[in-house]
Amino acid sequence: MDMRGYQRYREESLNTMTQGELLLLLYDELVKRLRQADLEMGKQNYENFEKAVDRAVEIIHYLSDTLDHRYPISGNLSRLYEYFCYELSRVKAGRNQEELMRVTRMVSELRDSFRQAEKTSGEH
Numbered sequence: 001m002d003m004r005g006y007q008r009y010r011e012e013s014l015n016t017m018t019q020g021e022l023l024l025l026l027y028d029e030l031v032k033r034l035r036q037a038d039l040e041m042g043k044q045n046y047e048n049f050e051k052a053v054d055r056a057v058e059i060i061h062y063l064s065d066t067l068d069h070r071y072p073i074s075g076n077l078s079r080l081y082e083y084f085c086y087e088l089s090r091v092k093a094g095r096n097q098e099e100l101m102r103v104t105r106m107v108s109e110l111r112d113s114f115r116q117a118e119k120t121s122g123e124h
Contacts, residue, residue: 031107033053037053056088
């Protein structure tokens with residue numbers, strides 16, 4: 001398989017995505033990492049658990065860094081992202097699976113809200 005062709009395809013796909021589609025891609029990856037952390041914690045593979053949590057936190061920081069503060073919702077999202085990072089630091093330190101699942105549900109609900117908004121905006 002020609003990896004250069006695949007790489008070009010991926011780059012072109014990313015370059016043609018709307019901002020909403022890119023945002024959903026990030027949220028999908030965030031939820032994936034949180035679920036991966038849950039699975040790794042269940043297997044007591046704490047090294048991979050911590051890597052998955054760390055990657056989730058990196059994604060949240062990126063989401064926070066890219067907020068457009070001209071919109072009032074950005075302040076609310078910024079505080080929510082701070083909360084997620086705080087809770088994930090507690091999850092990582094205490095290996096608290098229940099709290100991890102709570103954060104995962106909240107992130108999933110937020111992603112679903114953005115997905116619905118993307119659908120609605122595409123209909124107009």
